[in-house]
Amino acid sequence: MSFSPTVLTLVLALCLAGGGTATTAEKKLNVVATFSILGDLTKNVGGNRVEVTTLVGPNGDVHVYEPTPAAAEAVRSADLVVVNGLALEGWMDRLIKNSGFKGPVVVASQGVKPREMAAGELEEGAKHGPLMTDPHAWQDVGNARLYVQNIAKGLEKVDPASASVYRANAEAYTAKLGELDQWVRKEFSGIPRQQRRMITTHDAFGYFGAAYGIAIISPVGFSTESEASAGDIANLIKQIRREKVTAVFMENVSDPRLMEQVAKESGVTLGGTLYSDALSKSDGPASTYLEMFKNNVTLIAGAMWKGI
Amino acid sequence: MASIVIHDLTLGYDGHPAVHHLSGTFESGSMTAVVGPNGSGKSTLLKGIVGILRPFTGRIDLGGLKISRIAYLPQQAEIDRSFPITVRDLVALGLWERIGMFAGMRDELWRKARQALAAVGLEGFEHRPISDLSVGQFQRVLFARLLLQDAPVILLDEPFSAMDNRTTADLLQVVNRWHAENRTIIAALHSHEQVRSYFPRTLLLAREPIGWGDTAEILNPENLQRAQQMSEAWDETAEACPLGEIC
Amino acid sequence: MLSHLWAIFLAPFQDFIFMRHALVACLALALGCGPIGVLLVLRSMSLVGDALSHAVLPGVALGFLVSGLSLYSMTLGGIAAGLAVALLSGAVSRLTLLREDASFAALYLASLALGVLLVSWRGSSLDLVHVLFGTILAVDDAGLVMVASITTATLLILAFIYRPLIVECVDPGFLRSVSGKGALMHLIFLVLVVLNLVAGFQALGTLMAVGMMMLPAVSARFWARQVWSTALAAMVIAMLSGYAGLLLSYHGNLPSGPSIILTAGLCYVFSVVCGAHGSIYSRYRAAQHLTG
Numbered sequence: 001m002s003f004s005p006t007v008l009t010l011v012l013a014l015c016l017a018g019g020g021t022a023t024t025a026e027k028k029l030n031v032v033a034t035f036s037i038l039g040d041l042t043k044n045v046g047g048n049r050v051e052v053t054t055l056v057g058p059n060g061d062v063h064v065y066e067p068t069p070a071a072a073e074a075v076r077s078a079d080l081v082v083v084n085g086l087a088l089e090g091w092m093d094r095l096i097k098n099s100g101f102k103g104p105v106v107v108a109s110q111g112v113k114p115r116e117m118a119a120g121e122l123e124e125g126a127k128h129g130p131l132m133t134d135p136h137a138w139q140d141v142g143n144a145r146l147y148v149q150n151i152a153k154g155l156e157k158v159d160p161a162s163a164s165v166y167r168a169n170a171e172a173y174t175a176k177l178g179e180l181d182q183w184v185r186k187e188f189s190g191i192p193r194q195q196r197r198m199i200t201t202h203d204a205f206g207y208f209g210a211a212y213g214i215a216i217i218s219p220v221g222f223s224t225e226s227e228a229s230a231g232d233i234a235n236l237i238k239q240i241r242r243e244k245v246t247a248v249f250m251e252n253v254s255d256p257r258l259m260e261q262v263a264k265e266s267g268v269t270l271g272g273t274l275y276s277d278a279l280s281k282s283d284g285p286a287s288t289y290l291e292m293f294k295n296n297v298t299l300i301a302g303a304m305w306k307g308i
Numbered sequence: 309m310a311s312i313v314i315h316d317l318t319l320g321y322d323g324h325p326a327v328h329h330l331s332g333t334f335e336s337g338s339m340t341a342v343v344g345p346n347g348s349g350k351s352t353l354l355k356g357i358v359g360i361l362r363p364f365t366g367r368i369d370l371g372g373l374k375i376s377r378i379a380y381l382p383q384q385a386e387i388d389r390s391f392p393i394t395v396r397d398l399v400a401l402g403l404w405e406r407i408g409m410f411a412g413m414r415d416e417l418w419r420k421a422r423q424a425l426a427a428v429g430l431e432g433f434e435h436r437p438i439s440d441l442s443v444g445q446f447q448r449v450l451f452a453r454l455l456l457q458d459a460p461v462i463l464l465d466e467p468f469s470a471m472d473n474r475t476t477a478d479l480l481q482v483v484n485r486w487h488a489e490n491r492t493i494i495a496a497l498h499s500h501e502q503v504r505s506y507f508p509r510t511l512l513l514a515r516e517p518i519g520w521g522d523t524a525e526i527l528n529p530e531n532l533q534r535a536q537q538m539s540e541a542w543d544e545t546a547e548a549c550p551l552g553e554i555c
Numbered sequence: 556m557l558s559h560l561w562a563i564f565l566a567p568f569q570d571f572i573f574m575r576h577a578l579v580a581c582l583a584l585a586l587g588c589g590p591i592g593v594l595l596v597l598r599s600m601s602l603v604g605d606a607l608s609h610a611v612l613p614g615v616a617l618g619f620l621v622s623g624l625s626l627y628s629m630t631l632g633g634i635a636a637g638l639a640v641a642l643l644s645g646a647v648s649r650l651t652l653l654r655e656d657a658s659f660a661a662l663y664l665a666s667l668a669l670g671v672l673l674v675s676w677r678g679s680s681l682d683l684v685h686v687l688f689g690t691i692l693a694v695d696d697a698g699l700v701m702v703a704s705i706t707t708a709t710l711l712i713l714a715f716i717y718r719p720l721i722v723e724c725v726d727p728g729f730l731r732s733v734s735g736k737g738a739l740m741h742l743i744f745l746v747l748v749v750l751n752l753v754a755g756f757q758a759l760g761t762l763m764a765v766g767m768m769m770l771p772a773v774s775a776r777f778w779a780r781q782v783w784s785t786a787l788a789a790m791v792i793a794m795l796s797g798y799a800g801l802l803l804s805y806h807g808n809l810p811s812g813p814s815i816i817l818t819a820g821l822c823y824v825f826s827v828v829c830g831a832h833g834s835i836y837s838r839y840r841a842a843q844h845l846t847g
Contacts, residue, residue, distance in 0.1 A: 229805075229807075230577070234805060258690060261573050261693050
């Protein structure tokens with residue numbers, strides 16, 4: 001009935017060995033990033049030294065996220081928290097306070113020159129709603145480089161033993177970002193100025209448009225918060241027809257049926273799904289920041305070419 | 309044949325009997341008043357006959373008559389008086405047996421409805437909304453509906469309480485006419501005067517039957533005295549009544 | 556002058572397909588919701604519509620989880636959930652001591668909680684709710700067909716069960732004694748309510764659907780004295796509100812759903828104050844009386 005003492009000893013030995021391995025290996029850093037894009041950047045800088053938990057996952061809407069108890073637990077037990085800043089995550093301050101997290105917070109957008117966006121902008125300079133800071137700084141690859149720097153600095157501070165690893169990863173990734181930026185500019189260089197217009201349902205592309213010389217037309221009321229007005233839709237259709245804009249895109253978190261109506265009536269085909277506030281799932285076309293940018297630019301440039 | 313035979317009927321609420329071991333017959337074509345003190349089971353008996361309450365023991369033999377052929381006027385009709393319906397439409401429901409759920413009303417049937425209204429003294433009221441009627445007028449409308457139902461058995465639960473004298477007198481005439489047409493009438497009533505004047509048969513009920521027969525015989529002081537002694541409250545300490553025995 | 560009027564009142568519909576679609580959708584919804592709303596008001600079920608908008612959420616969410624933004628699967632899911640809540644509350648009220656409104660309140664709240672759970676479990680934000688329910692400006696052919704078929708079915712069924720339904724409202728005791736079908740009528744009516752609401756939600760948004768059902772019906776009570784005429788008045792008021800609301804949204808750049816419902820709300824205020832029967836004005840007016 002009793003277990004053979006040999007077996008017992010063997011099991012005990014294995015346990016100790018396993019425990020020993022655990023203690024001899026480096027403990028991974030627990031980093032919490034607020035949403036998928038930040039999570040991806042952090043993973044690239046941290047490499048296998050970090051365990052990244054993302055609060056708002058793929059296809060999620062970081063503007064109106066409601067934290068769950070699991071999220072609070074993740075934040076509580078984190079070593080480092082990475083947020084975007086620029087008032088993107090209105091819910092984060094409370095979450096940090098409630099979770100009792102007392103550790104360091106990296107504001108990824110530190111040092112970014114912020115843009116303003118109007119809450120009700122139809123055409124740039126035409127009508128303005130109340131102005132607010134545009135938080136979508138990552139849509140300019142140049143800003144992404146700043147993000148990477150900030151994240152690297154934050155990681156180095158918390159885990160100075162691996163500082164060299166972080167720096168190396170950051171450099172490598174920044175190089176990739178540099179290549180990406182060049183590629184984007186090349187894609188758009190062949191398109192004449194007046195064709196560089198695009199319509200999309202979310203005002204997340206302000207930095208993108210400013211960086212790469214594209215006029216972003218965000219129709220009023222097409223955001224996830226407010227409801228559309230017939231007048232604005234009519235104006236949008238008129239404008240598309242008049243200006244012959246061919247790049248019309250849907251966001252992956254707003255009502256697609258509305259955009260389909262507009263597209264149909266103004267005679268354009270919808271250009272596919274752009275990813276602005278969140279990455280896609282791992283089997284989707286925008287599962288990393290680099291993929292996301294490539295997906296977006298390919299689609300946008302392709303649609304603009306249609307009008308030439 | 310529209311007689312109703314009661315076999316050892318016990319009916320009530322929550323286990324307590326409101327009608328306790330009643331047996332007897334309402335002969336076809338008879339006009340019977342059910343009298344007794346408050347809580348004596350008059351309403352309960354009528355509800356049992358028309359199938360709203362299920363008996364604890366015993367049964368009610370309707371002789372094959374469908375319940376839809378019993379015209380029942382409850383004590384407090386659950387009618388929504390503010391509903392936008394005209395007198396004519398409410399009365400015409402009495403013709404349900406003819407028109408059912410879907411059939412249309414023909415001229416001939418509208419005429420019948422008008423006649424029924426005239427019979428209860430409400431000529432000219434066809435297009436009034438029921439919200440405009442007084443209590444007496446509304447009761448007349450319900451009687452007109454009963455008229456149209458043309459039923460072989462008619463049950464009336466306290467039809468004249470809170471009614472003015474003129475309305476009561478007029479409606480009693482209608483009841484008389486039904487009796488003359490050989491319909492079986494059972495009415496729960498409060499006023500012994502009305503019973504003595506109009507109802508040949510009486511069932512004196514005080515949860516248990518005190519007497520069931522010709523009015524003159526039944527409504528004597530001794531019986532009435534016994535009926536008064538019935539307690540209105542339920543006996544909370546009562547034991548279970550053994551099945552099949554008089555307890 | 557005439558061209559001016561044309562530009563204001565008719566041109567928007569002539570120039571834009573989406574405006575025409577929206578108008579037709581409004582008219583279809585008005586036809587179905589008018590009579591249903593009137594019956595809800597008469598049966599003292601005025602808040603049922605609003606509660607049902609919460610009750611259908613788990614069904615719509617389930618439909619979304621299963622097949623994405625498919626109009627039909629979400630509508631079917633919503634109908635199933637709405638019916639489950641409506642029928643269960645009816646059953647509970649018939650079999651227990653609880654009255655229908657209490658059991659309904661309990662069930663729709665539980666249903667809403669379940670819906671929120673399902674939506675958040677998916678990982679997406681609560682804003683999915685705005686995607687799950689449509690807006691009238693986005694109604695496409697499929698949505699139009701759905702609203703139109705539901706309206707047609709509603710009118711046909713209502714015409715068919717008109718008499719027993721009215722009796723069930725006015726004198727349920729009488730219906731019980733002459734026919735056993737009272738419960739069935741109630742059930743059919745609830746089914747129609749759920750159908751119209753869910754179709755409305757999917758095509759036009761929750762505010763629109765409930766608003767178009769209740770506001771014209773309540774206003775119509777001041778203009779008509781019989782059930783059929785009240786229903787007709789409700790339809791007309793609903794259609795007018797839809798038309799005027801769309802124009803308001805177009806010329807005034809206001810959100811469409813709220814514009815239409817606000818117009819309906821103004822109709823309500825107007826009816827309360829100067830309706831033909833039972834309004835403030837008609838009650839205080841020193842009417843000339845007849846001699847007999």
